[in-house]
Amino acid sequence: MTVSRVLVVDDDPQIRRAITTSLRARRFEVAAAADGEEALTKLAAGEFDCVILDLGLPGIDGHEVIRRLREWSPIPVIVLSVRDSQHDKIDALDAGADDYVTKPFAMDELLARMRAIERRAATDKPPPVLHFGELEIDLARQLVRLGGAAVPLTPTEYRLLTAMASHPGKLLTHQWLLGKVWGPGYTSESLRVYVKQLRHKLGEDPVRPRWITTEPGMGYRWSADPAE
Amino acid sequence: MALATTGTATLLAFGGEVVPTSVAALAFVLAVTISAAVGGLWAGIAASLISFPALNFFFTAPRFTFAVEKTEDVVALFVLLAVSGIVGTLLSSVVRQRARAERREREARLLHSVATRLLSGEPVDGVLRRFAEAITDLFALARCEVQSPLVAAPVVVDRGDGAAPQDEFPMTTAAGEAGRILVRAKGILSEDDRDVLRTFAGQIALALERLRLAGEAQSAQLDAEESRLRAALFSSVTHDLRTPLASITAAVSSLQDEQTTFSDEDRRDLLDTIRGEAERLNRLVGNLLNLARMRAGALKPDKKPAGIDELIEAVLARLRRLLAGRDVRLKLREDLSEIPIDVLQIDQVLTNVIENACKYSPPGSEITVTAARWHDDVEVRVADRGSGIPESERTRVFEPFVRRDDDPRAGSGLGLSIAQAIVVAHGGAMWIEPTPGGGTTVAFRLPGRGR
DSSP states (O other): OOOOEEEEEOSOHHHHHHHHHHHHHTTOEEEEESSHHHHHHHHHHSOOSEEEEESSOSSSOHHHHHHHHHTTOOOOEEEEEETTOHHHHHHHHHHTOOEEEEESOOHHHHHHHHHHHHHHHHTTSOOSEEEETTEEEETTTTEEEETTEEOOOOHHHHHHHHHHHTSTTSEEEHHHHHHHHTOTTOOHHHHHHHHHHHHHHTTOOTTSOSSEEEETTTEEEEOSSOOO | OHHHHHHHHHHHHHHTSSOOHHHHHHHHHHHHHHHHHHHOHHHHHHHHHHHHHHHHHHTSSSTTSSOOOOHHHHHHHHHHHHHHHHHHHHHHHHHHHHHHHHHHHHHHHHHHHHHHHHHTTOOHHHHHHHHHHHHHHHTTEEEEEEEOTTSSSOEEEEOSSOOOOOEEEEEEETTEEEEEEEEEESSOOOHHHHHHHHHHHHHHHHHHHHHHHHHHHHHHHHHHHHHHHHHHHHHHHHHHHHHHHHHHHHHHHHHHOTTOOOOHHHHHHHHHHHHHHHHHHHHHHHHHHHHHHHHTTOOOOOOEEEOHHHHHHHHHHHTTTTTTTOEEEEEEOTTOOOEEEOHHHHHHHHHHHHHHHHHTSOTTOEEEEEEEEETTEEEEEEEOOSSOOOGGGTTGGGSTTOOGGGOTTOOOSOHHHHHHHHHHHTTOEEEEEEOTTSSEEEEEEEOOTTO
């Protein structure tokens, strides 16, 4: 799937203008809505590939828009939120948002999220070998190579790596990763320890991460744009 | 009482078969003395009035009649009456004086403790309640009520049936009425008791008045401090908001100027400036938000277990632009476990401390960030290679709006004070150390799970 038609929902005209102009310059087809009501109407009437949705809207707020939208549409939603509300982001993700960007954000961040959504739609059936720069993950043979050399991983480390690498660009919450790799009933302490080991084995510098970035308090994200 | 002692005396004297009248008389004097000492004047008089016929009836010849044979016995009888009368009167007055002295002492102690407690900042209603309870006991009152504008509701102690008070003692000072004490006695209040209660009312009034004046002085001082802070905040925030806005406006307007062509490098420089300054504005807004929360007393951390090592790495990754060209050394101990923190708030702490280290050390110099365990706690240090802070200034840098050496690069002076407030709200501490070899180290400790 290619994302080409985008609906931008924000009550602030300046933000709306900045996002629409930047996206149009990158050849996206962009429509805008100033509140939740208008957004739902436009979504029901038109065809869109992606919604960029501000949470703090007058009238029907962003959370409610996601809930109503999810009753009839699986369209990807990227939420815009202010930095101060961790709960807001988690609530939005729980309600069915696909990702979020914190205001103020850089345009390249938003574009990276949109590319991640595209890639995810495209990799519903993941290829047998994933490539991220010099990192190669052979899913069929369960082999990991870094610059051609095999990386010895424990089964848990391998499960953690593939859980992340098969969702590039997506915020993977602690809870989701724990459930995916260990099953229910584990704490984030074990996750943190394994991420640390995995980073170490992949030769990651956490301050200049190539693949795994930390989203403090929320989870991790596998880089959507592998460094070359 | 009188009957008991004289009865005992009679029995004692009787037990010894026939005793001389003089010995019996002495036994009765003892009985009267004890009665007066224990039971007071009236018991003494009663004892002597009983002793007189008892001695007459049982011990003077002819015995078992009220007739008296010998003249000396008549004298003995009257001497007994006189002696016991005098002894009783004296003793009972001594006893009464002692009781009164003891009571005066209790009253004085009570007054003193009430005045001290009021001025030492204990809650007024609590002190007045204890006072009301104490005087209720002291004067055997059925009800005592203390009213004062310094307490929301009157303080009431009722040991009776809840009937309305009948006596009123205004608490007045030169400045006016500071309240009143309303009492209802179980019996009748003596004039003496009234005097004491009036004195009490006056003394409490003075203490309350001093308390009111102290409160006014304190709130005046707070007001002054508040307006000083507000003025400082206003000027520094204005400055801090304008500086990045000025850079942004300058950079954007140059780029908009169609007469000028920029080299790719210059263009990138200008755009980097805009982005860096916008990020700086965003950090400032974060600090202002926390300042507002702090002043509203709403800086309550939402703690969840998290790894400080990961957070430090994430903050350094986010501040990459600010740290460009710096030699950043990261030393994280392997044994760091998760500690309960508010991730967003500690993120702000780390951001402020690292931004501060950048601001006060030469470009390109090294910044070392370490995190290690200290028992159950975690200690984080951010060390720069700047000019350092003299020991006398080391606590002052945490005061809001204090900048190191009046440096023009300095920000609002908010960063460290907010960082410290957040760490303290987490139950930790933040302080300044010299960096070995020169420079400043900002250190903080956060409590681990054990606490």
